[in-house]
Amino acid sequence: MTIPNGNKKGPALYEKLIPVSSPSLGKDELGEIGKVFDSKWLGLGKWVLEFENEIKRFLGAKNAVGTSSGTTALHLALDSIGIKKGDKVIVPSLTFAASVQSIMTTGATPVFCDVEPDTLNMDVDDLARRITKKVRAIMPVHYSGLACDMDAIMEIAGKNRVRVVEDAAHAFGSSYKGRRIGSFGDVTCFSFDPIKNITCGEGGAITTNDDKLVRTIYKKRILGIDKDTWSRYAHKRDWFYNVTELGFRYHMSNINAAIGLVQIKKFDDFMRKKRAIVERYDEEFSGIGGIELLRRDYEDTAPFNYIIKVKSAKRDGLMKFLKARGIDSGVHYIPNHIQPFFKDFRKRLPVTEKVWKEILTLPLYYGMSDSDMDKIIDSVKTFFK
Numbered sequence: 001m002t003i004p005n006g007n008k009k010g011p012a013l014y015e016k017l018i019p020v021s022s023p024s025l026g027k028d029e030l031g032e033i034g035k036v037f038d039s040k041w042l043g044l045g046k047w048v049l050e051f052e053n054e055i056k057r058f059l060g061a062k063n064a065v066g067t068s069s070g071t072t073a074l075h076l077a078l079d080s081i082g083i084k085k086g087d088k089v090i091v092p093s094l095t096f097a098a099s100v101q102s103i104m105t106t107g108a109t110p111v112f113c114d115v116e117p118d119t120l121n122m123d124v125d126d127l128a129r130r131i132t133k134k135v136r137a138i139m140p141v142h143y144s145g146l147a148c149d150m151d152a153i154m155e156i157a158g159k160n161r162v163r164v165v166e167d168a169a170h171a172f173g174s175s176y177k178g179r180r181i182g183s184f185g186d187v188t189c190f191s192f193d194p195i196k197n198i199t200c201g202e203g204g205a206i207t208t209n210d211d212k213l214v215r216t217i218y219k220k221r222i223l224g225i226d227k228d229t230w231s232r233y234a235h236k237r238d239w240f241y242n243v244t245e246l247g248f249r250y251h252m253s254n255i256n257a258a259i260g261l262v263q264i265k266k267f268d269d270f271m272r273k274k275r276a277i278v279e280r281y282d283e284e285f286s287g288i289g290g291i292e293l294l295r296r297d298y299e300d301t302a303p304f305n306y307i308i309k310v311k312s313a314k315r316d317g318l319m320k321f322l323k324a325r326g327i328d329s330g331v332h333y334i335p336n337h338i339q340p341f342f343k344d345f346r347k348r349l350p351v352t353e354k355v356w357k358e359i360l361t362l363p364l365y366y367g368m369s370d371s372d373m374d375k376i377i378d379s380v381k382t383f384f385k
């Protein structure tokens with residue numbers, strides 16, 4: 001991202017901002033894309049299958065289905081478990097709009113719940129209070145890569161016989177009590193958009209241990225076309241297919257899978273560097289009175305982004321201060337329950353309403369230089385002096 005440098009005379013000159021996030025891609029990914037081009041098979045094909053196998057191996061998941069994005073993964077998962085008009089799905093308000101829009105797309109309505117102030121993950125006591133007969137699913141969001149209290153969530157879900165669709169867009173490679181997110185649980189959705197832990201350019205995936213459900217997901221991923229009938233007739237009539245239900249066109253392409261196949265090999269390197277950055281940030285910022293750090297667990301967490309809480313209504317001021325020094329920052333997220341489109345589902349969420357005014361996302365990405373890191377730390381310290 002670039003900003004004008006304020007030079008009013010002559011041609012506009014642009015200066016580089018240190019971005020909040022930036023993907024790390026290069027020749028390796030291009031080389032793999034080249035192989036897809038050579039094959040002339042750009043859509044759903046063997047690269048997707050190979051990427052799905054890599055995800056299964058990496059996470060220890062029984063099934064993995066590649067999708068065109070994290071948002072389509074969420075919608076496909078909800079639709080496949082039977083979420084429809086008249087149903088309700090509990091979701092934290094403090095999440096990306098994609099979580100909520102995927103619920104809206106099914107015709108169901110979101111029930112917003114509050115978060116814990118120190119992790120920004122779903123508050124399980126608030127979740128339990130919001131269960132009603134119409135609630136058919138719970139959508140926890142593993143905020144910033146830190147796993148939600150899955151034991152408590154699965155227990156509440158089991159008791160009330162509702163399903164759990166995890167939004168693990170932030171949490172590819174994170175674990176809960178030593179097990180990778182996506183290897184246990186009910187249905188888990190990942191995103192591989194350009195800012196996520198690994199990227200496919202655009203892409204997503206669903207993992208589940210439910211073999212019956214995964215057959216529905218495969219069909220609905222590509223227009224409700226029944227692949228079983230397809231293969232049954234394959235020897236005699238390979239042009240034959242049946243459309244057996246409502247479906248979408250949500251599959252991953254070979255081009256995107258090729259990028260992901262290279263990226264997944266770089267995961268350990270990416271995370272080693274990102275962990276080092278967040279640990280340094282924590283250490284440097286822990287002594288600043290105007291900042292509160294989030295509760296983290298670096299053993300189990302693949303850090304997605306880095307968020308501080310800025311006290312005493314100074315968040316917006318710090319943002320402006322950083323921008324003037326060439327450092328971008330962000331707010332993740334503006335709560336959904338205060339968004340115009342979701343106004344019908346608005347309710348009081350005291351923690352969310354307080355913390356969203358304090359949270360600030362600082363730059364965190366693999367390619368960050370030491371001098372950029374020093375500049376960010378110095379600037380934050382200077383602001384609070």
Ligand SMILES: *Cc1c(COP(=O)(O)O)cnc(C)c1O
Pocket residue numbers: 069070071072095096098099141167169170190191192193203204
């Ligand atoms: C990125 C993201 C999504 C959506 O993923 P896309 O691949 O961008 O469609 C959903 N939920 C959360 C919390 C995200 O950060």
